[in-house]
Amino acid sequence: MASASDLGSTDDYEALMSMTDVELLKSSWRQEKAAPEILQFESRLIKRVREQIQLMEETVEEFTESGFDPLTVSLYQMDLDRTQFLLRSYLRIRLQKIEKYMFHIFATAELLTRLSKEEKWFIERCCVDLQTHLEKSVLSQLPYTYQSIFQQSVINDETDMVAKPQLDTFVVCKTKYYLGHIQLEDNADGEPDGSGSQKPLEEPFEMEPNVLYFVRYKAVKKFVEEGKIDLY
Numbered sequence: 001m002a003s004a005s006d007l008g009s010t011d012d013y014e015a016l017m018s019m020t021d022v023e024l025l026k027s028s029w030r031q032e033k034a035a036p037e038i039l040q041f042e043s044r045l046i047k048r049v050r051e052q053i054q055l056m057e058e059t060v061e062e063f064t065e066s067g068f069d070p071l072t073v074s075l076y077q078m079d080l081d082r083t084q085f086l087l088r089s090y091l092r093i094r095l096q097k098i099e100k101y102m103f104h105i106f107a108t109a110e111l112l113t114r115l116s117k118e119e120k121w122f123i124e125r126c127c128v129d130l131q132t133h134l135e136k137s138v139l140s141q142l143p144y145t146y147q148s149i150f151q152q153s154v155i156n157d158e159t160d161m162v163a164k165p166q167l168d169t170f171v172v173c174k175t176k177y178y179l180g181h182i183q184l185e186d187n188a189d190g191e192p193d194g195s196g197s198q199k200p201l202e203e204p205f206e207m208e209p210n211v212l213y214f215v216r217y218k219a220v221k222k223f224v225e226e227g228k229i230d231l232y
Contacts, residue, residue: 021048022083027230029090034172034231035224036217037165038097038105041116049087056080094119102126103150103162167218172232179207179228184219 028042060080063073098105098119105111106127115123131149139147146152150159182205207213212232223229 021045021052022086025049025083025086025090029086029093031224031231032090032093036167036169036171038094038101038111038114040114040225041094041119043116046087046090046116049083053080053083053087056083095122097165098123099126101163101165102130103159104164107159107162167216167221169217170214171217171220172212172214173220173224173229174210174212174232175207175223175229176209177228178209179223180204182207182219182223184215 024042024045028039028045032039056076057080060073060076063076098115102123105115106123112120112123134149135147139149145154148154148161150162151157152160184205205215205219207229217224220229224231
């Protein structure tokens with residue numbers, strides 16, 4: 001990796017420091033912060049950003065030691081601080097979701113594949129340690145039918161004690177493309193209306209480019225995962 005002494009000018013440094021990656025990190029941070037569920041870990045982007053942070057730290061240190069213009073050094077330091085904040089906040093938000101929904105994520109293969117190698121190690125340790133602690137301190141003192149960490153009673157097949165993300169949460173979003181045939185509401189459960197007949201489906205929804213919408217997350221979940229919709 002090039003050091004500060006290899007940079008002939010500020011323009012050379014800025015060419016190496018691709019602002020595109022910082023903007024991509026900002027977008028991923030915003031998506032992760034707004035989505036109720038954990039999203040795919042951006043491994044390649046995070047690797048590049050970490051390399052850029054290392055280069056920025058080396059550059060700031062070398063410029064400081066060589067007596068470079070303090071104003072220029074402070075500008076580089078501001079960029080460094082901003083990038084570090086975005087990276088730390090992105091990782092912190094993901095850890096908070098893992099801690100909150102650890103058993104649900106750990107039991108769902110699709111969600112587990114969205115984690116980084118370090119996050120998978122973290123969630124496995126958390127699930128094992130928390131389950132062991134609860135079994136020894138609380139569950140072992142209860143009647144057998146209430147000793148499950150996942151269910152209120154072993155008679156019940158539903159894992160009603162496991163926290164799950166609320167996909168019905170409303171989110172603010174925008175798309176760069178025209179998107180049609182979006183079903184905002186469904187009647188997958190076949191719930192009847194007041195008259196006893198099945199509720200009709202709502203008309204498909206359309207999204208125009210660069211217009212903010214306030215919709216349920218589950219209605220646009222597929223488009224968020226495909227990168228067609230940005231959350232705010």
